[in-house]
Amino acid sequence: MGNENQFYLFSPVAIEVKDLRSEGWILDIGGGGEGVIGRLKSRDVVAIDCRRDELEEAAVGPLKIVMDARDLQFLDNTFSTATAFFSLMYLKTREDQQKVLHEVWRVLQPGGYLHVWDVDLSERPETDKEVYVVQLRYTVGGVKKETGYGSQWPEEKRGIDYYVKLAELVGFRHVQTETNSHTFYLLFRKEAQADTLSNP
Numbered sequence: 001m002g003n004e005n006q007f008y009l010f011s012p013v014a015i016e017v018k019d020l021r022s023e024g025w026i027l028d029i030g031g032g033g034e035g036v037i038g039r040l041k042s043r044d045v046v047a048i049d050c051r052r053d054e055l056e057e058a059a060v061g062p063l064k065i066v067m068d069a070r071d072l073q074f075l076d077n078t079f080s081t082a083t084a085f086f087s088l089m090y091l092k093t094r095e096d097q098q099k100v101l102h103e104v105w106r107v108l109q110p111g112g113y114l115h116v117w118d119v120d121l122s123e124r125p126e127t128d129k130e131v132y133v134v135q136l137r138y139t140v141g142g143v144k145k146e147t148g149y150g151s152q153w154p155e156e157k158r159g160i161d162y163y164v165k166l167a168e169l170v171g172f173r174h175v176q177t178e179t180n181s182h183t184f185y186l187l188f189r190k191e192a193q194a195d196t197l198s199n200p
């Protein structure tokens with residue numbers, strides 16, 4: 001990753017990526033790079049990423065498609081499950097994140113789930129470094145791996161509340177939160193219309 005002095009390094013976090021219950025295809029947003037969800041669910045995964053090289057780098061198994069998550073080329077109500085494993089942090093603006101969440105909501109079936117893993121940037125540490133790196137020691141399917149995900153500090157404070165509000169704005173219901181040091185996991189559900197009516 002070049003000269004590490006250029007980056008603000010968060011201390012390494014150990015994450016166990018547990019199995020996901022899903023029916024049919026899982027849409028993985030920003031599924032290039034390590035392709036963690038592809039390692040977990042292999043051929044059940046449709047991995048989309050705007051960068052061809054990132055998809056080429058990812059492990060074989062998933063169906064890999066070059067696509068911008070802000071403009072998904074799938075029909076409405078296609079997937080029962082979607083995932084974003086440290087991908088939302090790569091979107092530079094709130095508008096882009098909102099577009100992606102809206103698109104994911106659109107292509108999910110009613111009752112479908114969105115699983116998000118990301119970094120809590122609600123507090124910015126004292127640093128003059130423009131780029132931060134989240135260091136992960138992750139375990140997937142019993143295999144241990146290490147990686148670092150780097151991006152520029154966003155203008156806004158992006159913590160759990162920020163992501164929950166953004167997802168709720170496009171229509172998701174927040175179901176679950178787990179925190180792990182400065183990272184988190186959030187689960188959201190696209191309510192079926194009948195659920196929405198009975199739980200206003």
Ligand SMILES: C[S@@+](CC[C@H](N)C(=O)[O-])C[C@H]1O[C@@H](n2cnc3c(N)ncnc32)[C@H](O)[C@@H]1O
Pocket residue numbers: 029030031032033034035036037048049050051054067068069070084085086087090091149
């Ligand atoms: C480094 S990966 C994050 C980790 C990845 N999910 C994994 O399992 O290793 C983030 C990816 O999001 C992709 N990305 C950023 N903006 C995107 C967009 N608008 N549409 C699709 N992919 C995007 C980047 O190209 C990058 O490959």
